[in-house]
Amino acid sequence: MAAIDIKGVGKTYVGNVNAVSDISIAIADGEFIVLVGPSGCGKSTLLRMVAGLERITDGTVSIGGRVVNEIEPAERDIAMVFQNYALYPHMSVYDNLAYGLKNRGTPKAEIDARVAEAARMLELQPYLERKPRALSGGQRQRVAMGRAIVRKPAAFLFDEPLSNLDAKLRVTMRGEIKQLQKRLGTTSIYVTHDQLEAMTLADRLVVLNGGRIEQIGAPLQVYHHPASTFVASFIGSPAMNLLKANVANGVISIGDGETGLRAGLPDGPVTLGARAEDLRLSDSGVGMPFTLAFVEDLGAQRLLHGHCAGQSVVVAVSPDLPLPSELRLAIASDRLHFFTADTGKRIEAASL
Amino acid sequence: MVENRPFLKLLSHLVLILGVVIVAFPVYVAFIASTHKTTDFITGVMPVLPGSDFLATYKTVLFSGLAAAGAPPIGMMLGNSLIMALAISIGKIVISILSAYAIVYFRFPFRQLAFWIIFVTLMLPVEVRIVPTFKVVADLGMLNSYAGLSIPLIASATATFLFRQFFLTVPDELLEAARVDGAGPLKFFKDILLPLSRTNIAALFVILFIYGWNQYLWPLIVTTDSEHYTIVMGIKRMSDVTDAEPQWNLVMAVAILAMLPPVLVVIFMQRLFVKGLVETEK
Ligand SMILES: Nc1ncnc2c1ncn2[C@@H]1O[C@H](COP(=O)(O)OP(=O)(O)OP(=O)(O)O)[C@@H](O)[C@H]1O
Numbered sequence: 202m203a204a205i206d207i208k209g210v211g212k213t214y215v216g217n218v219n220a221v222s223d224i225s226i227a228i229a230d231g232e233f234i235v236l237v238g239p240s241g242c243g244k245s246t247l248l249r250m251v252a253g254l255e256r257i258t259d260g261t262v263s264i265g266g267r268v269v270n271e272i273e274p275a276e277r278d279i280a281m282v283f284q285n286y287a288l289y290p291h292m293s294v295y296d297n298l299a300y301g302l303k304n305r306g307t308p309k310a311e312i313d314a315r316v317a318e319a320a321r322m323l324e325l326q327p328y329l330e331r332k333p334r335a336l337s338g339g340q341r342q343r344v345a346m347g348r349a350i351v352r353k354p355a356a357f358l359f360d361e362p363l364s365n366l367d368a369k370l371r372v373t374m375r376g377e378i379k380q381l382q383k384r385l386g387t388t389s390i391y392v393t394h395d396q397l398e399a400m401t402l403a404d405r406l407v408v409l410n411g412g413r414i415e416q417i418g419a420p421l422q423v424y425h426h427p428a429s430t431f432v433a434s435f436i437g438s439p440a441m442n443l444l445k446a447n448v449a450n451g452v453i454s455i456g457d458g459e460t461g462l463r464a465g466l467p468d469g470p471v472t473l474g475a476r477a478e479d480l481r482l483s484d485s486g487v488g489m490p491f492t493l494a495f496v497e498d499l500g501a502q503r504l505l506h507g508h509c510a511g512q513s514v515v516v517a518v519s520p521d522l523p524l525p526s527e528l529r530l531a532i533a534s535d536r537l538h539f540f541t542a543d544t545g546k547r548i549e550a551a552s553l
Numbered sequence: 554m555v556e557n558r559p560f561l562k563l564l565s566h567l568v569l570i571l572g573v574v575i576v577a578f579p580v581y582v583a584f585i586a587s588t589h590k591t592t593d594f595i596t597g598v599m600p601v602l603p604g605s606d607f608l609a610t611y612k613t614v615l616f617s618g619l620a621a622a623g624a625p626p627i628g629m630m631l632g633n634s635l636i637m638a639l640a641i642s643i644g645k646i647v648i649s650i651l652s653a654y655a656i657v658y659f660r661f662p663f664r665q666l667a668f669w670i671i672f673v674t675l676m677l678p679v680e681v682r683i684v685p686t687f688k689v690v691a692d693l694g695m696l697n698s699y700a701g702l703s704i705p706l707i708a709s710a711t712a713t714f715l716f717r718q719f720f721l722t723v724p725d726e727l728l729e730a731a732r733v734d735g736a737g738p739l740k741f742f743k744d745i746l747l748p749l750s751r752t753n754i755a756a757l758f759v760i761l762f763i764y765g766w767n768q769y770l771w772p773l774i775v776t777t778d779s780e781h782y783t784i785v786m787g788i789k790r791m792s793d794v795t796d797a798e799p800q801w802n803l804v805m806a807v808a809i810l811a812m813l814p815p816v817l818v819v820i821f822m823q824r825l826f827v828k829g830l831v832e833t834e835k
């Protein structure tokens with residue numbers, strides 16, 4: 202168990218590729234941190250620097266109060282789970298689990314006990330003698346987890362561990378990882394590009410974009426108060442609607458049409474954010490006119506794709522609601538998000 | 554082919570049988586010749602049916618030696634060939650797997666240069682560099698020794714190159730997982746890379762053993778003392794007698810015996826191949 206402190210960390214690859222810059226995250230003991238962001242934003246690079254598989258060019262990483270920049274991965278007291286599992290193909294499941302302990306000179310009896318415990322926790326007992334190739338994807342995934350937990354490390358590092366599994370198994374394994382982490386109370390850093398995985402697993406989310414931190418916060422905090430248009434469109438599905446709008450005397454208009462919404466903002470252009478599920482179809486004949494393009498029925502939800510004043514908008518409605526011929530949208534003003542039109546940073550509207 | 558047409562089946566079998574006949578016929582002739590008396594060849598016509606002297610010929614070859622034919626005892630020559638072939642194949646595998654490991658997994662100055670130098674030696678087979686090599690071996694006093702027979706043939710890049718290609722296909726994550734698991738460079742090599750290379754090593758061993766066994770020119774040059782003659786040289790010497798008719802039946806019997814060890818190696822190693830193919834450990 203240990204806290205991990207990442208301070209001003211940056212990574213420049215040869216050829217001046219700046220993969221990660223100036224990242225600072227203070228991770229508390231036992232916390233589950235998820236790094237999320239689009240492909241190529243530097244998630245793996247950051248994780249691998251914590252693991253010691255990649256040299257740190259700037260800043261420091263400390264694990265349990267000890268700066269580990271120059272320390273070998275094996276001495277950092279961490280365990281890593283790889284995307285393709287990286288199980289040793291010629292070793293049985295037992296040997297895969299035991300290998301790290303053997304290398305540390307753990308006594309045989311202790312190894313047996315720890316492997317047995319991990320196997321019981323992960324329901325791997327029937328497979329201990331098998332080779333990895335004789336296991337299903339989910340079982341391999343569990344072996345990879347087992348290899349991490351037998352060592353009882355100070356921290357788990359996961360690099361997209363579920364992305365090779367099918368959708369259903371991913372949900373199951375997601376639950377198992379969460380439970381296991383809570384039970385063991387081990388500090389964890391988890392990398393994913395799947396925002397749903399990020400939302401469900403994290404104690405705190407770190408949203409990365411282009412090698413920089415866009416926002417850090419609890420999943421719901423990030424969901425309800427995205428710090429920028431990037432976070433707003435990345436977290437949540439369907440993505441938040443972002444509309445170019447204009448404020449004049451506290452009245453918001455989109456395109457030529459006034460929305461009837463008011464906001465305590467200075468005059469000028471803004472980006473207006475509205476979650477699909479916060480938008481409602483208004484029945485009173487007021488609200489923004491909405492032209493429907495197509496409908497997606499997801500069972501629990503019905504997504505209406507269309508346009509407001511020439512900008513595309515998605516609305517989530519209840520599937521049993523009849524669709525009137527003329528559609529108008531309404532939204533509670535406290536559900537609106539505002540971002541600066543140029544930098545995309547969040548602005549809080551003064552209450553009216 | 555999944556097609557099931559009788560004509561195609563017949564044709565493919567015919568082609569295969571023809572191939573086998575072409576390859577096997579000389580071996581068959583050699584075997585038949587070794588079952589006849591020396592005098593049966595004077596007419597100049599090669600018999601195609603087995604003769605009656607099978608036991609007698611092989612008894613002579615194996616036990617009485619061939620002093621008359623100008624060659625040392627065949628058992629010794631077989632032994633020399635075996636030592637040379639094993640030294641070459643094992644030496645090459647050990648050196649090339651280590652150098653491939655260094656080139657693929659370590660970053661050191663002039664690494665690329667080292668690789669290219671090794672690669673260039675691919676273009677220099679023994680025959681091309683035979684004169685300078687002989688000079689070096691002679692100056693080092695290694696003529697007429699097992700070291701002189703095998704060491705110059707160990708240095709070559711083919712195997713290094715093959716191991717390098719194989720190591721490049723091993724996923725990086727395996728190395729990283731091993732590093733996190735506390736395996737240093739030597740442990741990683743011994744516990745992970747070597748077991749994964751098992752089938753490659755077996756395949757190379759077969760190829761290199763046959764390569765070493767069939768060496769002719771080099772042993773001919775570095776050995777003058779019959780204690781170190783190899784079997785392939787021996788066959789040549791026996792068929793090359795002056796002022797007498799070669800004893801073809803004995804020559805052929807030696808040829809047949811010389812063929813056996815490579816065949817045994819192939820048969821024995823084939824089990825490992827097949828195992829490797831069925832397991833597909835990657
Ligand atoms: N060895 C390297 N040399 C140069 N650039 C690299 C190297 N490794 C990664 N990069 C660059 O660093 C950036 C971040 O890569 P990284 O692998 O961390 O992305 P990621 O967020 O994990 O993406 P993904 O979700 O696709 O795995 C990318 O732009 C990549 O091209």
Ligand SMILES: [Mg+2]
Pocket residue numbers: 244245246
């Ligand atoms: Mg990645």
